[in-house]
């Protein structure tokens with residue numbers, strides 16, 4: 001399953017960027033997923049929650065920002081919204097396009113929260 005290996009990559013990125021001596025915990029992982037990346041975000045969320053227990057991401061949620069697909073027609077230069085591959089240019093019906101954006105999969109940041117110091121009466 002494609003999404004499971006992506007979830008593992010996110011975990012290893014988080015492990016590398018989160019210092020072992022840190023006092024807080026990661027409460028969110030912010031990622032960008034392009035509309036044309038063929039990633040099923042539901043499946044990714046599921047995979048993420050399946051692998052996080054016992055890791056630095058145990059208390060983290062995955063926050064996914066979707067990047068819309070955008071293409072420029074190679075024939076007439078029209079820039080249009082491409083939500084899936086194989087859609088013709090709305091202006092000239094051409095199929096030769098340059099993908100401008102929408103294929104990305106990027107871990108943007110980790111949100112870290114400081115652990116509340118235990119209070120004793």
Ligand SMILES: [Zn+2]
Nearest residue numbers: 073076089092
């Ligand atoms: Zn065109």
